[in-house]
Structure formats: C-alpha cells, structure tokens
Amino acid sequence: MSGKMKHTGIAAEFNPARRKFLGAIAGVASVTLAPGVILYGITRSGDARARKPGTAASPDVRWGLLIDVNHCDSGCDKCVSACVEENGLQGHGRPATDPQWIRKVKIHDPDTGLSQSLPVMCQHCAEPPCVDVCPTGASFKRADGIVLVDRHRCIGCRYCMMACPYKARSFVHEEIEDQKTYAPRGKGTVEACTLCIHRVDSDRLPACVEACNDAGGGAMLFGDLKDPNSEIARRVARYASQQIRGDLGLDPGVRYRNLST
Amino acid sequence: MSLRRIFIVLVAVFMAWVVPGEAQTVPEKKIGNNSVLLPAIPRGQGDHCVADADFMRRNHMTMLMHQRDETVRQGIRGKPFSLKECVACHAVEGPDAMPVTVASPQHFCRACHDYAAVSIDCFQCHASRPDVVTDAGGQGGVVRGAARE
C-alpha cells in the first residue's frame, strides 16, 4: 500500500475568528501529525493527552463524567442544545420519535419536597446491558469505556432500547440529511450519546461539558476515572458521588454529586 | 422453447434501447480502435490521492471497510483511508458554490458508482459533503480535512 498523506492546507482554511474564540475558552493545542497536517483541539483541563494517530483506545483509560447536581440550574439546558448542535440532532418536530442523546430530567421527592434538575445521557456502563442483548455485536464498549453503536452492524432491532435502564438510546425514525462528517447517523439504526467521541479522540471536551463550562455552570466534569491524578478521579475519591440505579450493578461511568435519591 | 427465445430477444432489444440512453451524459474516448464510454469523474484536490489511482479504483472499498472497523471499534484515527477525507478532497462545487451532496449525479462517488451500477449505502448515514460551518456574519464556509478536530 503506497499510502501518501494528502495535504489540504488546513491552517489556511481554519477560521481565525473561531480559532480565537476556542483559544479563549480552553487554549488551543496544535499537534503536528505529519508535515503540513496540523491537529487543532481544545485541551482538556488538567490532563491533556491526546492519543497518537494510528493508535487504538486504551483500556488503561476510562472516560467518565462527574455531574454536580447542586450546580445544575433547572432552567438551563445549554448542555442539551450544545449536543443537538454538535451532533446534528435537529428533529422533525415529533417529540415521541425525535432522538435525544441528552435530556434534562426534573426530579421531585414527594416525601421531602426537594426538587432537583440534572442531565441524563448514556451512562457508559462498565457492564452495559445494551451490549449484552445486541444480537449482532453492533452495541459495544470501546476499550476506554465509551459505549457505542456500530451503525454498520446495527439492524435496528431495538433490543438495546428495551434493555437500557436509562432510556438513553433513540431509534432513528426518519430519513436524515446533512449529517455532520464526524457524527454519521441514519434511518433505521439506534444511536445514543458517544461522549462526543470525535472530540475526545482529539483531546477536546464533550460538547455538553464545554457548553456547561461556557455558561459558567461548571456542573459537568469530564476525565479519566482510571488516572489517579485526573481532576475527576481526585474528586470522586474525595467526595461522595453516586450512579443512577447503582443497585443494578452496571457501574456507569457517569456519576452524580449531591443527588438526593 | 420458442417463447423463451422471443423473450430473450425482447430483453436484448430493451437493453440495447435503454443502455445507450443512460450513457449519453458520459464522455466518449478512443482507445486504439475502440470507442469506450467513460464515467465523468471529477478530479480531487492536490497532486495525488492517498494511494495510486489504479490501486484506489480497485481497492478503495476494502480499504475503507477495513479502516472503518478499526476506527469505529478501536478508536484508531488519522489513517489515510477515511471516507470523510474522500468526501472532503473530492468535493464537487455545485451552482451555489457549495459542495454538492450525493443527491447530485456530479458527486464524485456517485459519478463512478452510477457508471458501474454499484449501489452503496454509505451516505444513508455518512455526510456526503464536507461540514458546512456558518459564521456569526452569516458567511458559509467549508471545512476540509482531519485538521478540523
């Protein structure tokens, strides 16, 4: 195979205004992949370590989220709109069949009167039931803990949606056009939150986390749960946190702080 | 038996009638003494593709398929045989100065696949043109290449 890298002159086309904006929020890292090919990205706070191109996701990493419910404003859904924008999830105005990868859930405790609001998305379980039940192996867990649907194998049986305790998955009920190049999705297959895998693989934060930070909420922290020096690992070690339906023993990678259930 | 023969003749006549009709949009080329109908394949950008044209013509599907599984399931990125890169480098501008989607017969992949009568379902899920970003000023632009991320 005589693979020759093709150079497309990215640096020139990269929108300077956007670049400045991105730089302002997180600092732009640039990595030279090959002469002329430059990789831009926003570094994750604290633990910048983009995987080298050509290497596989590592089982030494487990990506996770820590969501502080006390910092989540019930009137805010910036994380949701960021997800829709990033992944091109604009619906058809039919709420029952339009997909939702992340949603804000309001909970109210009838005994105490406490009300809370929190985002719920795919919980990226260590023992995902969706992966167990999938007949073709389309549902799978990547080495670094991200649970995905391989749409090349998905036959649209929707068994994973029956098995998921979090109602995290959506079935694409209609034709989709103008997908994002980095987020392919199509009619007749099942999809869910990918933790913005295209961003994570290039050392950027998931869109929801970035949006929450931008909005000054700071309720969402993304990082490697297996790296003892990462911010998320330090925080879950220091403060009590919990998983939704932790009783099911699925060990989700998404954890919540100050959740009153 | 004679019925079958009549049927075959009818099919042959039908094909002879239909096939040249389909090929009218296709340029004709003299190779030796033979006149050959060729697909109108738009050129990509840059000097050359990620591999020799001959190799790509015969093996692009295998390379794409192999790399796709590596990327989706193992997270291996940055390798040369990326559908996203095909779409970006071979984008064809339409009348509105924006890259055409696979809905247009001029689309790079479609031009050849129509000619070869091989149907593909890649673009039922994948974007068939580069991402279009809209600036605050309302100016549309196209982002090309892996460097976006």
Next chain:
Amino acid sequence: MKRIIFSEIDGRSTGFRGLAAVLGGFFLIGLAAVLYVEHAGHYVTGGSNQVVWGLPDVFAMFLIVSASGVLNVAIISSVFRKTPYRPLERLSCLLAIAMLLGGLMILVLDLGRPDRVIVAMLNRNFKSVFAWNFYLYTGFIAVVVLYLWMQMERRMNRFILAAGLLAFAWRIALTTGSGSIYGVLVAREAYSAIMGPMFVAMSFSFGLAVYILVLLAACKGIDREIGAVLLRRLGRLLGIFIVAVLYFATVQHLVNLYAAEHSGVERFILLDGGIYTLLFWGGQVIIGGLVPLALIFISSRGGAPLSGRTVALASVMVIVGAFSQLYVLIIGGQVYPLPLFPGMEVSSSFYDGVINTYTPSLPELALGLGGVALAGLVVLFGMKLLRFMPATLANARTNT
C-alpha cells in the same frame, strides 16, 4: 395398529382458490406496508422511542409461541404414545413450520434495517438472547423437517420416537428462549424470570387452539369427518392448558405485587392502566381463560361429547386471550415508565416518569396479518403438495 392413510388435498375447489387468493392478498398488503414503513421511516408506525416494539411483535410472538405449541399434537402421539393423535401428527408439523416462518417474517421485516439481515448472520453476539433465538428458530425448522421425514417415509418410521424427543426438547428450549427475550430485561419491572416457563405454558394453550381451528376448518373444507372422541379429547386438553396459563399469570402478578418497588407497575396493569387493564381482565383472564374453561368442562361433564362448534368457540376465545396477553405483556410492559429515580416524581422532555401512549398503526396491523397470511399459505400449499391430511378422523380409528 391399522395403517393410517394420508393424502394430498385436491386444491382445485373454489374454497381452496378463494382462500389462497385472500391469504395471498393479505400477504401482499403486508409486504406493501413494509415497503412503506421502510421508505418513510418507522415514525409512521405507532412505535416511538418510548414504545419500541409494537403490534408486529405481538403478532410475531403469537405465531412463534403457537408454532412450538402446535407441534405438541405430534409429540403427544410419537413421544407420549397416544395413538388417537397419530393421524394428526403430520398436520401438526406442517403448522409448526408455517407459523414459525410467518413469525420470523414479521420479526425480520419490522427491523429498522431488514436489508441487513445478512449482517446479522455474519456477526453474532453469543451473549444475546436474540442470537440464541436465531439458532433456536432456524434449528426448529430443521428439526421439524427431520421429524416429518421420519413420519412420512415408512422405512424411517422406527426413528419417530427419537425425532419426536428431539423436537420436544427443541420446542421447550425455543419457547423458553422466546419468553426470556423479556425475562432478561432487568430494568423493566413488568418482566421477570417467569417469562420463560410462562411462555411454554402459553405455547401449549395457544398452539392447541390454533391446531383445533385449522383441523376443524380443513376437515370441513375437504369433507373429512372428525370423530366425537377425538374432539372431546382435544377440547378437554385445551381446558387443561388454559388452567396452566392462568396459573402462571397468577404467580407472575402475585409475586411481583409482593415487592413494594413493583407495586406501581402492577397497579398499572391490574387496576388503572386503561386499555391494558381492560385487556388483562377482559381479554386475557375472562375471554381467554375463565369463559372457555367453563365452556369446555361444563359442556363435557359426565362423558358428554363436545361439539365441534363448542371446541371451536373455546379455541377462538383462547386466541383472543392470547393476543390480549401478549399485548399487555409486550406493549403494557413498555408503556409503564422505567424507574430511573425510584420513589421520585420525574419529568423531562423525553417522557421520563409518564405513562407512554401507543396506538397501533395500519401498516403494523398489515404486517402482522401478512405474517399470519404467509403461515396460512404455507399450510394450504403444503397440504396440496404433500400427504399431510389423514383420509379420515372418524371414531373407528381413534379408539385406544
């Protein structure tokens, strides 16, 4: 034992042609519905991200569960040596294959990407109950074809018992596997481990009801008589199977009620679930259980014969109950919300914490009926092509 004479049916009567045309019509309408849904997308069905399996799955489960149930008639004859059932063996096998094909057709064509069935065949996740069922379903057809061969080829008759035992084991596994599709869903409160064995009981009852109706119709259609003794046996056997299904349903709900965390879903099904409560009590328990039970055992008290009409009526009621039960189980089980935050009042834009709605659509009904029609066509043409039907079912041959 006297030899039983089997023959093909003539298949040139107006009745045969009319039935074939009607079934063919339903089959084609079913296929048209599939094209429509696959082209437009599943949003045109009653399904949603809340209720992902709808009416087609009710039909498919009915056909698949009944497919293994109709096979019991053959097994009672060859494994349990009840000679009165011997003339019914072949039809039993034919029906089993036909209904499984009908059910599989619905399951496959209701997929989001039925064009990718080949993908499902090349990539298999062996931890998935669906993947097991793929082998159970295809294997079932192979086993039953083998079993039929042993019956139809006289030199192979000595292997009938062995083939029957294999078929019996296989069909128990198949129905357990089908029920376990739901049984393994830990997060859905309406389902539990009892699904597997309960589906076995359901298959006995639904399958026999279907068998009785096909047998009565076939005998009427081709003017072959059916003896009162056989009819009484079949009717009372159906009664026993109805009791078994009621028993499992009772255990299912009583045990689930005992756990406080499941009181919500039980309250929904049993008390205030609207159509689901109505279908449970009215369809499943009364029409599908208590009434046919009373009808059969009261009519046949003290050795009284059961008329074909009584047995047919009871069978129809069992089938109505079957659809009610599967509808409540499959759709009712999804309509009730998942408990993400037990004990909390929950709301969101994604229908968390609310009872979901499901209204079956016409294309889904058409696909379901298309599957039934396919099963019917296979039976009809099977009887025309091969010797499935006994020459007579009169009493003389059915004495034990």
